[in-house]
Amino acid sequence: MSALLTVEDLRVRFPTRTGVVEAVRGVSFTLGRERLGIVGESGSGKSQTGRAVMGLTPAHAQVTAKRLAFDGIDLLSAPPKLRRDLRGKRIAMILQDPKYSLNPVMSIGKQIVETLQRHEKVGRAEARKRALDMLAAVQIRDPARVFDLYPHEVSGGMGQRAMIAMMLVAGPELLIADEPTSALDVTVQLEVLSILDKLVAERGMGLIFVSHDLRLVSSFCDRVLVMYAGRIVEEIAASELSNAKHPYTQGLLNCMPVIGADRHPLPVLDRKPEWAL
Amino acid sequence: MSMSDTVRMSGRRRARSRKAIAAVLQFLVVVATTYLGLLAVTFFIGRVIPIDPVLAVLGDRAPQHVVERTREAMGLNLPLYQQFFIYCQQALSGDFGTSVLTTNPVMTDIRRVFPATIELATLGTVIGALIGVPLGVLAAVKRGSIADQIVRVIGLVGYSVPIFWLALLALLVFYARLRWVAYPGRIDIVYEYTFSPITGFYLVDALWQRQWDVFRDVFRHIILPASLLGYFSLAYISRMTRSFMLNELQQEYIVAARAKGLSEARIIWAHALRNAAVPLVTVIALSYAGLLEGSVLTETVFAWPGLGLYITNSLQNADMNAVLGGTIIIGSVFIGINLLSDLLYRTLDPRTRAR
Numbered sequence: 290m291s292a293l294l295t296v297e298d299l300r301v302r303f304p305t306r307t308g309v310v311e312a313v314r315g316v317s318f319t320l321g322r323e324r325l326g327i328v329g330e331s332g333s334g335k336s337q338t339g340r341a342v343m344g345l346t347p348a349h350a351q352v353t354a355k356r357l358a359f360d361g362i363d364l365l366s367a368p369p370k371l372r373r374d375l376r377g378k379r380i381a382m383i384l385q386d387p388k389y390s391l392n393p394v395m396s397i398g399k400q401i402v403e404t405l406q407r408h409e410k411v412g413r414a415e416a417r418k419r420a421l422d423m424l425a426a427v428q429i430r431d432p433a434r435v436f437d438l439y440p441h442e443v444s445g446g447m448g449q450r451a452m453i454a455m456m457l458v459a460g461p462e463l464l465i466a467d468e469p470t471s472a473l474d475v476t477v478q479l480e481v482l483s484i485l486d487k488l489v490a491e492r493g494m495g496l497i498f499v500s501h502d503l504r505l506v507s508s509f510c511d512r513v514l515v516m517y518a519g520r521i522v523e524e525i526a527a528s529e530l531s532n533a534k535h536p537y538t539q540g541l542l543n544c545m546p547v548i549g550a551d552r553h554p555l556p557v558l559d560r561k562p563e564w565a566l
Numbered sequence: 567m568s569m570s571d572t573v574r575m576s577g578r579r580r581a582r583s584r585k586a587i588a589a590v591l592q593f594l595v596v597v598a599t600t601y602l603g604l605l606a607v608t609f610f611i612g613r614v615i616p617i618d619p620v621l622a623v624l625g626d627r628a629p630q631h632v633v634e635r636t637r638e639a640m641g642l643n644l645p646l647y648q649q650f651f652i653y654c655q656q657a658l659s660g661d662f663g664t665s666v667l668t669t670n671p672v673m674t675d676i677r678r679v680f681p682a683t684i685e686l687a688t689l690g691t692v693i694g695a696l697i698g699v700p701l702g703v704l705a706a707v708k709r710g711s712i713a714d715q716i717v718r719v720i721g722l723v724g725y726s727v728p729i730f731w732l733a734l735l736a737l738l739v740f741y742a743r744l745r746w747v748a749y750p751g752r753i754d755i756v757y758e759y760t761f762s763p764i765t766g767f768y769l770v771d772a773l774w775q776r777q778w779d780v781f782r783d784v785f786r787h788i789i790l791p792a793s794l795l796g797y798f799s800l801a802y803i804s805r806m807t808r809s810f811m812l813n814e815l816q817q818e819y820i821v822a823a824r825a826k827g828l829s830e831a832r833i834i835w836a837h838a839l840r841n842a843a844v845p846l847v848t849v850i851a852l853s854y855a856g857l858l859e860g861s862v863l864t865e866t867v868f869a870w871p872g873l874g875l876y877i878t879n880s881l882q883n884a885d886m887n888a889v890l891g892g893t894i895i896i897g898s899v900f901i902g903i904n905l906l907s908d909l910l911y912r913t914l915d916p917r918t919r920a921r
Contacts, residue, residue, distance in 0.1 A: 345824055373828075376825055390822045391822070393915075394840055394915060395840070441916070
C-alpha cells in the first residue's frame with residue numbers, strides 16, 4: 290500500500306507564559322488508503338496531531354517534523370497558498386459538534402456550495418446539483434428542503450451529515466474525523482458512522498479517526514494508535530486490540546464495563562509517569 | 567408531488583402567514599405600549615416641573631380673573647386623566663402647542679430644525695460605521711499587534727476627549743489655518759436667500775435641484791461637524807466590532823471554514839463579520855439614535871441649527887411646550903430606530919426569525 294500520508298517525529302509546541310507546552314512529542318506513522326484510529330484521553334495530543342496534518346494549528350504554535358508529507362508533498366515547506374488549496378480539496382476534516390462547526394447564519398446548501406466553488410470552477414446550477422447529490426449521498430431524504438435550511442433548524446445527526454457533505458463534496462483523498470460522533474446521541478452515532486463508513490469505502494479515502502472511544506475505534510478502523518501525553522505508546526491492529534501489550538491500552542480497555550460482570554469497583558485508569566517520558 | 571404533499575404544503579403556508587400576521591400584531595402592540603409610556607412620562611414631567619403654564623403665557627401681572635379664565639381655557643382644571651387623554655390626542659395629531667420663545671407651533675419649529683440634525687447624524691454615522699467597522703476588524707484580526715494598539719488609541723482619544731474641544735481644534739486647523747472647510751453654519755449667507763430647500767436635507771435638496779455650487783458649499787459646511795460626530799461614533803463602533811469579531815474568530819465554524827480551504831479574507835469578511843454584524847447592527851443603531859438626539863455641544867460650536875440646540879435654548883427659556891415636544895420627537899425616533907434595528911437583526915440572524 291503506497292503511503293498517502295507520512296508523519297515522522299511530529300512535534301507541536303505551544304509557547305505559554307509559564308514555558309513551552311508540548312502537545313505532540315514525536316509522533317510517527319504512515320497512512321495508506323486505510324482507516325487509522327487515534328485514541329487517547331483528553332490532552333493526549335490526538336486532536337493536535339490531526340490539526341497539524343491539516344495545517345490548522347493555531348498561529349502561535351510551532352510545528353516541526355522530520356517529515357510530514359502528503360502524497361509526496363512536503364507539507365511543512367509548502368507555501369500557505371498550496372496548503373490552502375489542499376485543504377478541502379484533497380485533505381478534509383470533520384469536526385466534533387455540528388452545533389458549533391457550521392456557520393449559523395449561512396444556509397446548509399450555501400456552505401456546501403462554498404467548498405465546491407472554492408476548489409472547482411463550477412456554475413451555480415452545477416454547484417447546486419452536486420451539493421444536492423452530496424446531501425443525498427449522506428442519506429438526507431429531502432435534499433432540496435435541507436439545502437435551504439439553516440444549521441439551527443436541523444437535528445444534531447442531520448447537522449453532522451451536512452458537515453460530512455460539506456467536507457466531502459470536493460472529493461478529498463484523506464479525511465480526518467476529529468471525534469465526529471462524540472456530540473451525537475448514541476442511536477444517531479451509529480447512523481452517522483455507517484454513512485461515513487460507506488463513503489470512505491466507496492471513494493477509497495484514507496481516514497484518520499480521532500476518538501476517545503476505544504470500542505468505537507476498534508470496530509471502525511483497521512489500525513489503532515494509542516496516544517498518551519503527546520506520544521504513541523502502542524500501535525496495534527484493531528482486531529488485535531484485546532491482546533494489547535501496553536499497560537495504558539490495557540487500562541483503557543479495562544475501563545469499559547462488561548454487562549453482567551462485577552462492576553464494583555470499576556477500575557481506574559493507571560497513569561505511570563515513565564510512560565510519558 | 568402527490569396530492570397529500572400539496573395539501574400539506576398549502577397548510578404549512580397558511581400556518582406561516584398566520585404567524586406573520588401575529589408577528590405584525592405583536593409588533594404594533596409593542597410600538598403602541600412604548601409610545602403610550604413615552605407620552606405618560608412627558609405628561610408627568612410637564613405637570614411636575616415648577617413652571618406654571620398660565621404664568622408663562624400671561625406673565626405675573628395679569629389680574630386674577632384672567633388667570634382663572636386662561637387656566638380653564640387651557641384645560642388645566644380638568645381631572646388629570648382627562649388632561650392626559652387630551653394631551654395624547656394632541657400629541658398624536660402632532661400638536662405640541664406653541665413655543666413661547668419662537669411664537670411658532672412647536673411642530674413647525676421641529677420640522678425646521680430636525681432635518682438639520684438628521685442630516686448631520688446620518689452622515690456622522692455613515693462615516694463612523696464605514697471607518698469604524700474595518701478598523702475594528704483589523705484590530706481583531708491583528709490582535710496584539712501595533713495596528714491593534716493604534717486602533718485602541720484612536721478609539722480611546724475619540725471616546726474620552728471632550729467633543730467641543732476637539733471641535734474647536736478642528737475648526738482652528740481645517741477652517742482657520744488650512745481653509746479646507748467652510749465656517750460654522752449650515753450654508754453660506756450668499757445662498758441663504760437664493761436656495762429654497764424642499765425636504766430640509768440640504769445635501770439632498772441641492773442634489774435634487776442640480777445646484778452643484780450649493781451642494782459644494784453645503785458639503786463644505788457639513789463635513790467637519792459630521793466627521794467629528796463620525797469620529798466619536800467610530801471610537802465606540804470600532805471597539806465593539808473588535809470584541810464581537812474576536813468572539814466570532816474563536817468559534818469552531820471558523821476552523822471548519824479554514825478546513826474547507828477558504829482564504830483568510832473570505833473567512834474574515836464572509837463568515838466572521840457576517841456573524842458579528844448581528845449584534846453590531848444594534849450598536850450602530852443606538853449610536854445613530856444617540857446622534858439624532860442632537861449633539862448639543864457639536865451643534866453649538868458649529869452654529870448648527872439642529873434639534874439639540876433648539877431644545878437647549880427652549881429649556882433655558884422655560885419654553886416647556888417646545889421641550890416636551892422635542893422630547894416626544896426624540897423618544898419616537900428612539901422607538902423607531904430600536905424597532906428598525908430589531909427588524910434588521912431578524913433578517914440578519916436566521917435563528918431569531920419567526921418560523
